[in-house]
Amino acid sequence: MELALDLPPQVADAGVGVHGHAGPHEVFRLPRLWQLHLYGYCGTLEFDGFRHPIRPGHISLVPPDTEVRFHYDAPPCEHLYAHFVLPGGGERRRVPVMQDAGAEAVVLGASLRQTVAAGTQSPARAAAELWTVLWRTTGLAGASGIREGSGHPAVRTAMAHIEEHLARPLGVPDIARAAGISHTQLTRLFRRDTGLTVVGYIRRRRMERARHLLIASTLAIPAIAATVGIPDLQAFNKTCHRELGASPRAVRRSGGRGVGAG
Numbered sequence: 001m002e003l004a005l006d007l008p009p010q011v012a013d014a015g016v017g018v019h020g021h022a023g024p025h026e027v028f029r030l031p032r033l034w035q036l037h038l039y040g041y042c043g044t045l046e047f048d049g050f051r052h053p054i055r056p057g058h059i060s061l062v063p064p065d066t067e068v069r070f071h072y073d074a075p076p077c078e079h080l081y082a083h084f085v086l087p088g089g090g091e092r093r094r095v096p097v098m099q100d101a102g103a104e105a106v107v108l109g110a111s112l113r114q115t116v117a118a119g120t121q122s123p124a125r126a127a128a129e130l131w132t133v134l135w136r137t138t139g140l141a142g143a144s145g146i147r148e149g150s151g152h153p154a155v156r157t158a159m160a161h162i163e164e165h166l167a168r169p170l171g172v173p174d175i176a177r178a179a180g181i182s183h184t185q186l187t188r189l190f191r192r193d194t195g196l197t198v199v200g201y202i203r204r205r206r207m208e209r210a211r212h213l214l215i216a217s218t219l220a221i222p223a224i225a226a227t228v229g230i231p232d233l234q235a236f237n238k239t240c241h242r243e244l245g246a247s248p249r250a251v252r253r254s255g256g257r258g259v260g261a262g
């Protein structure tokens with residue numbers, strides 16, 4: 001299943017659905033709309049010849065004009081749903097038809113309820129809430145449609161930790177602990193999935209952020225160095241030369257033209 005999420009969805013309908021009134025089996029198809037369900041019951045979703053167990057906290061995504069068969073263990077069965085159009089193209093993210101949202105189910109449920117609440121009053125807010133839900137589904141443990149090079153969930157967690165703490169000292173053991181794996185595992189997975197060491201990735205991200213701030217802001221160079229976690233100016237200058245091919249002042253003067261375009 002592939003989602004194009006570069007543009008927000010257009011929400012046709014969202015609500016709390018109750019299925020099974022007519023019996024333990026139903027057939028469902030939306031000719032022009034995607035359908036997303038966050039389940040609060042047990043059953044089975046039959047899709048494209050495969051049967052996917054439904055459990056509370058599971059979330060499913062079905063593309064337009066696709067027939068699905070629901071089998072309910074104990075109807076009537078309640079779920080949160082959204083029917084929507086995806087207008088975007090561009091980069092596509094692969095997600096399974098059915099995923100266990102785990103601890104994320106609470107957050108996803110809250111955003112879907114906001115989608116429902118905003119539906120008749122603020123379509124833009126409803127679209128934003130559902131967009132958030134869709135992006136979060138691409139980050140669940142079962143999703144594999146992320147950018148090539150960051151496929152393992154622990155690597156994604158490590159990357160998120162690095163982004164949140166880029167201005168602070170970052171040690172590989174601490175990052176591994178945040179990702180829930182050993183130092184050795186993180187080192188191996190990072191090299192496999194990104195082609196970089198953890199330290200090399202941190203250095204690259206710091207310099208990408210530094211380059212942006214040098215070109216796009218008037219922030220003083222010492223402040224930029226501190227913001228990207230390299231407060232020692234000599235070390236910052238050395239890293240700039242190594243990663244961006246020029247001094248911080250030269251990168252700033254270039255305005256992104258050639259020098260430091262790395």
